[in-house]
Structure formats: structure tokens, C-alpha cells
Amino acid sequence: MKTTVLVTGANGEIGHGLINHLADVDDVEIVALDLRPLDGALAKKCIHAVVGDILNAGVLETLSTAHNFGTVYHLAALLSTRAERQPVLAHRVNVDGTVNLLEIALTQARLQGREIKFVYPSSIAVYGLPDLDVKSQVGAIGESEWCTPRTMYGINKLYCEQLGGYYARFYRQLDAEPRAERVDFRCLRFPGLISAATLPSGGTSDFAPEMIHAAARGEPYACFVREDTRIPFMAMPDAVRALLGLEAASAEVLSRRIYNVGGFNPSAGELHDLARRAFPSAEVTFVPDAKRQAIVDSWPADVDTSAAVRDWGWTPQYTLNGTFEEYLLPAMRQRYGAS
Numbered sequence: 027m028k029t030t031v032l033v034t035g036a037n038g039e040i041g042h043g044l045i046n047h048l049a050d051v052d053d054v055e056i057v058a059l060d061l062r063p064l065d066g067a068l069a070k071k072c073i074h075a076v077v078g079d080i081l082n083a084g085v086l087e088t089l090s091t092a093h094n095f096g097t098v099y100h101l102a103a104l105l106s107t108r109a110e111r112q113p114v115l116a117h118r119v120n121v122d123g124t125v126n127l128l129e130i131a132l133t134q135a136r137l138q139g140r141e142i143k144f145v146y147p148s149s150i151a152v153y154g155l156p157d158l159d160v161k162s163q164v165g166a167i168g169e170s171e172w173c174t175p176r177t178m179y180g181i182n183k184l185y186c187e188q189l190g191g192y193y194a195r196f197y198r199q200l201d202a203e204p205r206a207e208r209v210d211f212r213c214l215r216f217p218g219l220i221s222a223a224t225l226p227s228g229g230t231s232d233f234a235p236e237m238i239h240a241a242a243r244g245e246p247y248a249c250f251v252r253e254d255t256r257i258p259f260m261a262m263p264d265a266v267r268a269l270l271g272l273e274a275a276s277a278e279v280l281s282r283r284i285y286n287v288g289g290f291n292p293s294a295g296e297l298h299d300l301a302r303r304a305f306p307s308a309e310v311t312f313v314p315d316a317k318r319q320a321i322v323d324s325w326p327a328d329v330d331t332s333a334a335v336r337d338w339g340w341t342p343q344y345t346l347n348g349t350f351e352e353y354l355l356p357a358m359r360q361r362y363g364a365s
């Protein structure tokens with residue numbers, strides 16, 4: 027029997043990567059939801075592609091009536107820069123939207139009489155380091171350290187991680203009868219992601235993919251952070267592998283609900299060197315925006331991924347050099363015709 031999965035935020039960067047992979051899995055059928063119409067090539071891979079708002083309970087109820095979901099990948103969100111510009115809207119979409127999806131997952135669990143998996147992408151934005159001295163001293167940060175975010179987005183993500191745990195373990199804990207329906211909440215804290223197929227918008231780690239895509243297109247790029255800025259990143263195919271790997275892991279091996287994952291952590295200057303080596307005509311200048319810089323400076327230089335490695339065998343396929351040579355360059359040369 028096929029498993030039906032719901033992907034919210036399906037037309038976003040991760041949605042593109044995830045749907046392309048899920049579509050290759052024989053026993054999975056995909057229902058997609060996004061505010062924007064899904065790209066035609068992706069829509070062909072879904073049994074149902076809905077244009078709708080996760081804040082609209084009617085849209086979600088209609089979907090839940092029409093399908094039995096085994097897994098929800100809840101990707102829809104406003105990312106850090108956009109959220110800082112529209113904090114109240116961000117709170118609504120990122121928090122209220124997540125509550126709506128958790129409620130739908132519970133309804134589905136009740137109707138189907140089984141646990142529904144809820145896979146949630148959180149972010150390194152949940153961390154908040156007070157200054158660069160502390161950032162350089164702490165090194166690779168563990169999941170329980172420095173959860174003191176300074177952005178609306180980071181606060182939303184941290185709260186939704188906790189909400190997921192609540193829906194999994196304590197939902198309506200005062201009810202006279204224990205509730206049978208359960209949401210199996212699983213969460214990845216992603217670093218910045220770099221995709222060859224899509225460009226980000228609205229994030230603050232966007233300087234890396236923006237720089238690389240501009241270099242490949244032969245366009246000048248003014249990088250909005252300093253050359254010495256260092257945060258973790260990973261290649262999009264590895265992010266998709268992480269989502270699928272955590273979803274597939276047996277519940278017995280998971281010692282926690284929230285896992286750091288990552289790939290590599292170059293400085294912006296090191297990324298520039300790699301982009302210039304790949305695309306010698308790259309023209310990058312560094313013109314830091316003090317406010318966005320402060321956000322990135324509060325994010326860790328690296329993350330400790332040992333829990334994910336130990337519990338469910340997480341290993342990134344791509345190193346930094348491998349990301350350029352085996353993933354970005356071939357795809358971008360084809361996409362932009364760059365030499």
C-alpha cells in the first residue's frame with residue numbers, strides 16, 4: 027500500500043529537492059501545499075497540488091478529509107530576514123501555521139488509529155551567541171547549548187520545536203482518559219542550505235548561495251557579510267537525505283526529537299575563493315550590512331552533529347570541495363552555460 031505524504035511549503039527550495047526525491051520512491055504519493063502555485067514539473071509528480079495558506083483551517087481540513095497522510099513534512103515558513111521585516115506575520119505563519127499542521131496530524135492519527143510522523147525543519151537560527159569572542163570559543167555547538175535566539179524566526183523555530191515535543195508527549199495531559207492518537211515529531215536543525223537548482227529569498231544565510239549563483243552567471247555580487255564570517259552549510263541533496271533519513275529511522279534508535287545536521291563551515295572569504303576558482307570571472311565585493319551581519323554573527327561557526335551520527339547514521343555525502351565539484355559545478359554549467 028502506498029504512503030501519502032503532505033509537503034507544506036512545497037514550492038520552496040527544500041520542497042523542490044524533497045519532491046523530486048520522494049517522486050522516485052515507488053510506494054509514496056505526494057500531496058503538496060503552498061501559497062504559490064507549484065512549479066509545473068513538480069506538480070506532475072504529486073497526486074494533488076493545492077494553492078492555499080497554512081493559516082486557512084478550511085484548506086487544511088479539506089486536505090485532511092480527502093487524504094490519509096502517513097507523514098507530514100512541514101516546510102512552509104518565513105525565513106529569518108523576511109521574518110525580521112514582518113515579525114507579526116512571521117509569528118502567525120511560523121507558529122500558528124505549525125500549530126494548525128500539528129492539529130491536522132493529530133486528527134489524522136485519530137482517524138487512522140496510528141501514529142503520524144511529523145518532520146520539521148528547524149534551523150541554526152535557534153542559537154544566539156552574544157558576541158564573536160564567545161562564537162570563536164564555543165566551536166561546534168550542541169543541541170542544548172546557547173538556545174537564546176535574537177531573531178523572530180529563531181524564536182519561532184525554537185518554540186515550534188518545543189510545541190512538537192508537547193504534541194508528541196503531553197497533549198491534553200489533563201484529560202480523564204489518556205489519548206490514543208499520537209504525533210511522532212522529528213526535527214532537524216539545518217544550517218544554511220546551498221542548492222544548484224533554486225535561489226533562496228528571505229534568509230540571512232543567503233549570501234553563500236547568492237554569491238555562487240552570481241559567480242556562475244558571470245554577474246557581480248556584493249556580499250552583505252564580512253569575509254571572516256563563518257557559519258555551517260550543507261548541500262541541498264544532503265538536506266533532503268537528512269529529512270528522509272530521519273523520517274525513516276526506527277523510533278527505538280532516536281534518543282531525542284531534535285538533531286543538528288551539517289556539512290561544512292567555510293568563511294565567506296573561503297567560499298569566494300572556491301567560487302572564483304570554479305568561475306574565474308567571478309566579481310565579489312564585501313559590503314557588510316551591519317544589521318544582517320549581527321544576525322549571522324549570533325549563529326554558531328559550527329554544529330555538533332554527533333547525536334545524529336550515532337542515533338540514525340547521519341553522514342553528509344558532500345564535503346565542501348565535493349559540493350562544488352560534484353554537485354554545483356555540473357548543475358550550474360548546465361543551467362547557466364558557465365565555463
Ligand code: NAD
Pocket residue numbers: 034035036037038039040041059060061062078079080081100101102103104105119123147148149150215216217218219220226227228229231
Ligand atoms: P523557502 O522560502 O524557499 O520556501 C518556503 C515556502 O513556504 C515558499 O514556497 C512559500 O511560498 C511557502 N509559504 C510561506 N508562507 C506560507 C503559508 N502561509 N502557507 C503556505 N505556504 C507558505 O524556504 P526553504 O528554504 O524551502 O525552507 C523550508 C523550511 O526549511 C523552512 O521551514 C525553513 O525555515 C527551513 N530551513 C531552511 C533553511 C535554508 O537554508 N533553506 C535552513 C534552515 C531551515
Ligand code: AKB
Pocket residue numbers: 105106107148149150151179216217218219228229230231232
Ligand atoms: C535563514 O537564513 O533564515 C535560513 C536558515 C539558516 O534558517 N536559511
